[in-house]
Amino acid sequence: MTAKERRPRSKETIDQYLLSEQQLEEMYETMLLARRLNERMLALNRQGRAPFFIGGTGQEAAQVGAAMSLKRGEDYLVPYYRDLAMNLVFGMSAREAMLNLLAKKDDPHGGGRQMPSHWGVGSRKVVTGGSVVATQLLHAAGIALAAKMSSDPIVVLTCCGEGSTSKGDFHEALNFAQIHRLPVIFYVQNNGYAISESTEKEMPIAHVADRARAYNMHSASVDGMDAIAVYQTVKPAVDQARRGGGPFLIEARCYRLGAHSSDDDDSRYRPKAELEEWTQKDPITLFRRRVETDKVFPPEELDEIEERVTAEVQDAVEWATNQPDPAPEDALGFVYRE
Ligand SMILES: Cc1ncc(C[n+]2csc(CCOP(=O)(O)OP(=O)(O)O)c2C)c(N)n1
Numbered sequence: 001m002t003a004k005e006r007r008p009r010s011k012e013t014i015d016q017y018l019l020s021e022q023q024l025e026e027m028y029e030t031m032l033l034a035r036r037l038n039e040r041m042l043a044l045n046r047q048g049r050a051p052f053f054i055g056g057t058g059q060e061a062a063q064v065g066a067a068m069s070l071k072r073g074e075d076y077l078v079p080y081y082r083d084l085a086m087n088l089v090f091g092m093s094a095r096e097a098m099l100n101l102l103a104k105k106d107d108p109h110g111g112g113r114q115m116p117s118h119w120g121v122g123s124r125k126v127v128t129g130g131s132v133v134a135t136q137l138l139h140a141a142g143i144a145l146a147a148k149m150s151s152d153p154i155v156v157l158t159c160c161g162e163g164s165t166s167k168g169d170f171h172e173a174l175n176f177a178q179i180h181r182l183p184v185i186f187y188v189q190n191n192g193y194a195i196s197e198s199t200e201k202e203m204p205i206a207h208v209a210d211r212a213r214a215y216n217m218h219s220a221s222v223d224g225m226d227a228i229a230v231y232q233t234v235k236p237a238v239d240q241a242r243r244g245g246g247p248f249l250i251e252a253r254c255y256r257l258g259a260h261s262s263d264d265d266d267s268r269y270r271p272k273a274e275l276e277e278w279t280q281k282d283p284i285t286l287f288r289r290r291v292e293t294d295k296v297f298p299p300e301e302l303d304e305i306e307e308r309v310t311a312e313v314q315d316a317v318e319w320a321t322n323q324p325d326p327a328p329e330d331a332l333g334f335v336y337r338e
């Protein structure tokens with residue numbers, strides 16, 4: 001019997017968290033799965049088995065807490081390239097994540113023809129984007145406009161980094177969304193850097209959330225290293241947007257614990273002491289400490305989740321490695337109608 005089965009289960013909501021025990025378990029497992037996948041993906045890149053990697057290490061709480069606020073199968077997710085954990089919440093498996101990284105034929109995000117981390121699966125309402133940052137915010141505003149015009153009670157959540165909020169697309173999207181009071185959440189993961197540039201060099205204000213004032217938009221800034229705080233902030237905003245309350249700008253203050261991508265050396269621009277300081281606030285460690293201290297889960301139950309996740313990632317790598325590559329003759333297909 002597993003530790004979970006041995007423990008008497010409570011169906012009651014854990015009041016202080018505003019989340020059920022099942023949701024808290026999902027939160028931990030998904031954050032951990034994203035972390036272990038990102039670690040393996042970088043290792044595969046270093047082994048020469050994956051051409052490119054861009055990850056969300058350090059941003060798991062920001063992503064999982066926000067994605068869990070949405071209605072899966074109904075609401076739209078218009079993610080950016082670091083949102084692996086959000087995609088896991090929306091139904092992506094570890095095997096699928098590896099199909100995408102290794103550019104395999106059966107990768108549902110583009111059949112091995114797209115860059116890794118450009119996720120999009122129509123049936124899940126996850127919409128793919130381009131590599132040009134912030135363009136997805138306009139797509140999200142458009143989807144929200146269509147929903148409003150057809151009285152469809154859905155919410156669109158779209159993501160970008162803080163660096164992307166200095167681009168025109170961000171401002172156009174917010175302006176349009178507020179004028180038309182669209183059901184869209186602009187969710188900015190402020191991870192301290194845009195490649196090698198720190199936040200002070202990207203924008204002349206301290207908080208991304210302050211940008212909302214220019215558009216008379218609701219806004220919030222939340223500790224993005226705390227998954228529970230993120231959920232408690234994003235969920236009411238999603239509910240409000242669904243009720244016709246208009247858009248919301250939410251900033252999740254987090255930190256990019258890894259390099260920008262597999263192609264950059266962050267030791268050349270990032271102070272070591274700064275990285276060490278933020279490592280102490282690792283969102284997954286913090287979550288585990290909190291649910292252990294509050295006796296929501298006993299340590300052995302969390303250990304079992306860790307073992308399950310490790311096995312899942314190992315299986316995913318082995319399985320995906322043996323899946324077929326796209327046929328070379330398909331390289332010229334799927335561009336024009338055939
Ligand atoms: C318009 C445009 N300019 C530059 C780039 C190159 N680029 C890719 S990611 C990135 C950094 C974006 O930083 P931020 O928005 O903070 O997101 P983060 O990568 O930190 O999560 C840049 C400059 C791009 N993709 N598009």
Ligand SMILES: [Mg+2]
Nearest residue numbers: 161162193194
């Ligand atoms: Mg950034």
